[in-house]
Every structure is written in structure tokens, then in C-alpha cells.
Amino acid sequence: MKTQQLDANTTHRAIIRHTRLLPVLGAILATGFAAPALAENITLKASHQFPGGKGDVRDEMVQMIARDVAAAKVGLEIKVFPGSSLVKAKEQWKAMQTGQIDMTSFPLDYASGFHPQFGATLMPGLVKSHEHAQRLNNSPFMKDIKDIIEKGGVKVLADAWLAGAFGGKEKCIRKPEDASGMKIRSAGATFSQMWAGAGASIVSVASNEVYNALQQGVAQGTDTSSGSFVSFRLYEQIKCLTAPGDNALWFMYEPVLMSKGSWDRLDDAQKKALMAASKKAEDYFTAQSKNLDVKLVDAFKKAGVEVITLSDSEAEAWREVAKRTSYKAFADKVPGGKELIEKALSVK
Numbered sequence: 001m002k003t004q005q006l007d008a009n010t011t012h013r014a015i016i017r018h019t020r021l022l023p024v025l026g027a028i029l030a031t032g033f034a035a036p037a038l039a040e041n042i043t044l045k046a047s048h049q050f051p052g053g054k055g056d057v058r059d060e061m062v063q064m065i066a067r068d069v070a071a072a073k074v075g076l077e078i079k080v081f082p083g084s085s086l087v088k089a090k091e092q093w094k095a096m097q098t099g100q101i102d103m104t105s106f107p108l109d110y111a112s113g114f115h116p117q118f119g120a121t122l123m124p125g126l127v128k129s130h131e132h133a134q135r136l137n138n139s140p141f142m143k144d145i146k147d148i149i150e151k152g153g154v155k156v157l158a159d160a161w162l163a164g165a166f167g168g169k170e171k172c173i174r175k176p177e178d179a180s181g182m183k184i185r186s187a188g189a190t191f192s193q194m195w196a197g198a199g200a201s202i203v204s205v206a207s208n209e210v211y212n213a214l215q216q217g218v219a220q221g222t223d224t225s226s227g228s229f230v231s232f233r234l235y236e237q238i239k240c241l242t243a244p245g246d247n248a249l250w251f252m253y254e255p256v257l258m259s260k261g262s263w264d265r266l267d268d269a270q271k272k273a274l275m276a277a278s279k280k281a282e283d284y285f286t287a288q289s290k291n292l293d294v295k296l297v298d299a300f301k302k303a304g305v306e307v308i309t310l311s312d313s314e315a316e317a318w319r320e321v322a323k324r325t326s327y328k329a330f331a332d333k334v335p336g337g338k339e340l341i342e343k344a345l346s347v348k
Contacts, residue, residue: 041075042270044262046103049089049208052082056231057288058105061158061256061281065103068277074269078103089206097153102262105160107207107254108149109188115148116334122188123330124322125315126344127251130289133161141343144336145253155263157256157274158282162225163293164250165243169220172240172306174314176321185210185222187252190326194318195223197325211237223250226296235303243300244293245309249318256281 046066050056059082066078081087087095092104093111109122120126120141127133136142137159146156164187166173173179180199186192192202203219207228213219214237222234226244229235244250256278266274300307310318331338 041077042265043077043079044102044258045081045086045100046078046105047081047084047086047092047095047101048105049084049092049206050082050105050228051231052080054231056227057285057292058160058227058254061160061285062103062105064281064284065157065256065274065277068280069270069273072269072273072277074267074273076266076270076273084206084208089208093152093154096257096259096262099259099261101259103157103256103258105254105256107187107252108145109190109252110206111152112189115152117145117148117336117340119188119190119330119334120337120340120344121145121253122251123190123341123344124194124326125249125319126341127161127248129248130161130163132347133251133289134286136161136344136347139343139347141340141347144340144343149257150260153260155258155260157258157278158285160254160256160282160285160289162227162252162254162289163244163248164223164225164252165229165241165296166223166250167221167229167234167238167242168240169214169237170239172308173221173242174308174310176317179221183218183220185213185219185224187224187250190322190330191223191250193325193329194322197321198318208232210234214238225250225252225254226292229296230292230299235300235305238300238305240306240308241296241300243297243307243309247310247312247315249310249315249322 046062048058048062050058052059062080066080069076069078087101090110092101092106093114095101096104108118112118127136149156176198179195182200183203184195184200185203185205186195187207196202203213205213207224210222210224211232211234214222297307327341331341
């Protein structure tokens with residue numbers, strides 16, 4: 001009898017012990033099953049220097065990608081920080097590498113201090129038209145550029161080439177001699193070399209700082225993209241615009257980029273959704289790129305700014321200056337520079 005009573009008490013205590021453990025086991029199991037679901041939800045930070053919500057197509061590219069990725073419902077969110085609100089314009093390349101941001105719409109030449117070969121993507125007269133830019137995208141020239149981007153720890157999500165223009169605060173800029181003695185803000189080293197070869201002094205500021213530079217007299221002229229001329233309201237500071245027309249000298253590669261470290265965090269479904277969204281944004285930009293030049297001319301004429309275009313002979317005069325300055329320096333000083341220019345020039 002005593003043995004039976006002891007067995008009964010032992011069994012009773014065991015049942016109580018197991019009953020008390022059930023909520024704990026349930027919580028552990030719930031946490032274990034929930035953890036992977038939480039880990040799949042990723043938020044990316046996308047930064048760029050362009051005005052947000054004001055019709056700038058580069059901002060719209062990034063916003064489109066964010067909307068389409070959210071709609072795909074793959075546990076991926078992109079938060080967009082426009083107008084250099086998170087990272088300054090020229091610091092975004094490094095910010096991707098340090099993990100401060102995950103994505104950017106970025107003028108690639110801004111990173112030529114890290115990779116001087118990127119200067120070829122803003123080379124005077126190298127790109128002849130929007131159609132020519134599209135042919136370059138699939139050329140050995142751009143394959144080499146994208147290989148360097150990848151080695152730098154960054155991935156191209158969407159290609160984008162913008163045409164650009166010249167603007168003078170006090171006069172028109174037609175011929176190289178018109179720039180002599182002027183203080184010119186230039187977008188990158190290759191154009192700076194051309195301007196200097198024409199006798200100008202160079203002002204180095206990002207495109208979102210050009211308005212103030214012109215307003216304060218720090219600069220008397222500038223080159224920048226058609227989109228930036230309008231987005232940053234430079235028609236309020238410019239007296240004469242040299243529009244792209246049929247003899248555009250200024251084209252710049254401004255792709256949507258992503259840190260490879262951030263890319264590697266995504267699962268297959270997230271990568272697929274992001275690339276589909278990026279392709280849609282690239283197609284949108286390609287359709288809009290020519291319209292940027294039309295909007296540029298319309299906006300400046302509406303503001304009462306004189307608008308001119310270069311003749312064949314005037315454009316050729318600028319190319320001759322570029323060949324003996326920008327092209328020569330790039331070929332002489334940049335590793336593989338001569339070959340890059342030759343590959344670009346071979347694309348007709």
C-alpha cells in the first residue's frame with residue numbers, strides 16, 4: 001500500500017510539472033517558428049541628391065522601384081531619402097560600401113576619385129545622342145565599366161544616361177573662346193579639363209549646390225544634365241542656355257545602384273521582384289530621357305532665358321579642345337583609359 005501511494009504521488013507531481021512546462025514550451029515553439037518569418041522582412045535605404053516629389057525622373061525611377069517592390073509583397077521595403085537628406089551627393093558611393101545606405105541614383109563620375117575609369121561616363125562628345133547611349137549600354141565599353149562597379153562592391157540595377165547643357169549667367173557659351181576668363185562649375189574632371197583648356201577657371205560643387213553658386217557669383221556658368229537644369233530651377237539664374245540640340249556634347253551615366261552586400265541579404269523572391277521593378281524603371285527613364293531635353297527648352301524659354309544650340313562647326317571646335325585635354329589626360333593617366341575611350345568610340 002505504501003509503495004502504491006508513493007507511486008501515485010510521484011505520478012501526480014510529474015503531471016503538475018509537465019503542465020507547468022506546457023506554456024513555456026509553447027512560447028519557445030512559437031518563437032522558433034516565427035523567427036524565420038521576421039528575418040525575411042528587409043528594409044532598404046535608398047538615397048539620392050535630386051528633389052523628391054517634384055517630377056525629377058531620377059527620383060521617380062527610385063520611387064517606382066520602391067512602389068513596385070512593395071506591391072510584390074515579398075517582405076521587402078525601400079525607404080527613399082531624396083534631396084541629399086540622408087547622405088551628401090558625392091558621398092553616396094562610399095555610403096553604400098560602409099552600409100550607411102543600400103541604394104542610390106548616382107552620377108557615376110562622382111566616384112571617379114575611387115575609380116578614375118568612371119570619368120569615361122562623362123566624357124565630352126563621347127556620347128552623340130540618346131540612341132547612341134542605348135547602344136553603348138550593351139557594348140564592351142560598358143561591360144568594362146560595370147566590371148569595375150562590381151569589383152567596387154556595387155551592383156547596377158538600372159541604366160540611365162542623361163543629356164546635358166551649358167548655361168551662362170551673363171552671356172551665351174557657343175565657342176571655346178566664350179569660356180575664356182569665366183568661372184565655370186563643371187560636373188566632373190573630364191569636363192573641367194575641357195573648360196580649363198578653353199581658358200576658364202573651375203568651380204567644383206555638386207549639382208544641388210549650383211543654384212547658390214550662381215546666385216552668389218561663385219560661378220558664372222555651369223554644365224549639368226537637362227533634368228538638373230529644370231529640377232534645380234537654374235532658369236532663375238541663367239541668362240543664356242546652350243541646349244543639347246543635334247550637337248549634344250554632354251551626356252552622363254546616372255544609374256540606380258545597390259550595394260552588393262545588401263543584394264546578398266535578399267532571398268530569391270526579393271531579388272526577382274527588385275530586378276523586375278528596376279527593369280520597369282529603366283524602361284520608364286528611357287522613354288522620358290528625350291522629353292527631358294524638350295522640357296528643358298520649354299522651361300527656360302518660358303522663364304525668358306535665351307536658348308541656343310551649337311552648330312556643327314562650334315561643336316567640333318569644342319571636341320578639338322576636349323581631345324587635347326580631357327581625352328589625352330584620360331588616356332595618359334587612367335589605367336586602361338586609352339582602351340576604354342577606343343571601345344566607346346567604336347560604338348557607332
